[in-house]
Amino acid sequence: MKCQQCKVNPATTRIVYNINGNTTELNLCASCAAKSNYSSLLGSFDFDSFFGNLFSHSVMPAALGRGGEEQTCPQCGSTFSAITERGRLGCARCYTAFYNALLPSIKRIHGNAEYKGKLPVSAGPEIKRKKELASLKEELNKAVLLQEYERAAEIRDRIKALEGRENDGGNTKES
């Protein structure tokens, strides 16, 4: 294959972009790749600028205060525009400080998704119970779809037990 840029030399470098599942391929010769900064073993392409673009569609006013001045993260002092510019957050707190403004971008990357995965040791029992319940319900749906009724019954019992624990908790408080 000939280099797609100079169309003279043989292409030796394949650059594959993957943006939200859309892949584009670029085949370059060594010298064109070097010119475009792709040749060095340690070089990697500038993902930041792509990500910055992804962010720029976000609802900017959401990050503005009442007076129109820009809010800052109470922990690290990052503004939303600084985050947008670098495509990276300043600290863990930024996620809560700019949650609504960030959400459209997060959805654009990951879809309309809720976290399902490992919980840290520090997660409270209430979070653990809620997540377990959600994952059991999902498992129940799967079992029903696969017509595994015995397993479905088992899962249903576990769900009941977990929901029961919530009610018990409520009752104890009332009494």
Next chain:
Amino acid sequence: MVEIQKSLDVAVSTRVRLARNLREYPFKSVISRAKQAELLEKVKDAFFSSSAQAKKEFSLLYMEKLPEAEALSLMEQHLISPEFAKERKNGGLLLSKDRTLSVMINEEDHLRIQSLKPGLDLDGAYEPAERLETLLDERLSFAFDERLGYLTHCPTNLGTGLRASVMLHLPALVMNNGAGKMISAVGKLGFTVRGIYGEGSEAHGDLFQVSNQLTLGLSERDTLIRLGDVVQQIILQERTLRKATYERQPANYEDAVFRSYGILRYARRLTSQEALEHLSRLRLGVVSGLIKGYDPRQIDELCMKAQAGSIISAFGVTDPQQRDVKRAEFLRGALEPA
């Protein structure tokens, strides 16, 4: 064709990494040098105080004290990322003695826990990484949100922080010009295909890394299962293509394999790209049963050791011309029949 355990005929290695950040420290783009140094010591203390075993099995490398070639060599062995090899200030690497488990400290995220296994072995790679993560979680407070999961510097890693990737050797797919098609098909399923050193790197030696793209909305287990399914499909495709390519023109296939073997056994100068190209053909010959006396894992190791950084750190030759001579000599020696 020889049936090989863990699909070693096509799958080179499996890598799993978990991204974690400490709640109370700013992320990479905001954190000060002093805070970074403090974080490094904090993680080190937390880890080494966790168990006697941790102390015995792991060592900590201060990246800025490491010569550039050695950092490069660690990258070539896939123990660290290219970025981590380049920006070594305040970087720390916890590395197990057997070099299958590591933690990059002060990388793009505060912690990048990584586990490496030969062949296709997603569960086998995930479990030790998860155990190591739990051990650290018990002593450090990770940034976590109920809705978003583990919070990361870049929102693309948000959630499980899990990136699982399988390195595949796909010479038949490349010979039949099918790589582009495979890459776009896999992309549509939410997976990414990259060159051998990850983001933006080139696909030398017919090596491709297939990894999950999404980290939010799927549990770790489901992510691994889905990736495993996609990888299995690619492996089956490659096997079918290898068989068909051989059957169509056995002489051409054998000639390509043995020609490369001859070059590796007798050449006096080899660039790293040439070495990778011929090692790729040799690997194909070995797993097809055409060339006896070698193990695919041995060839994979040679692919890493023939890279620039590894040649410089092993033999101290920095001049590129001399390096090519040394590389050829090294490969001739390594492939000398027993």
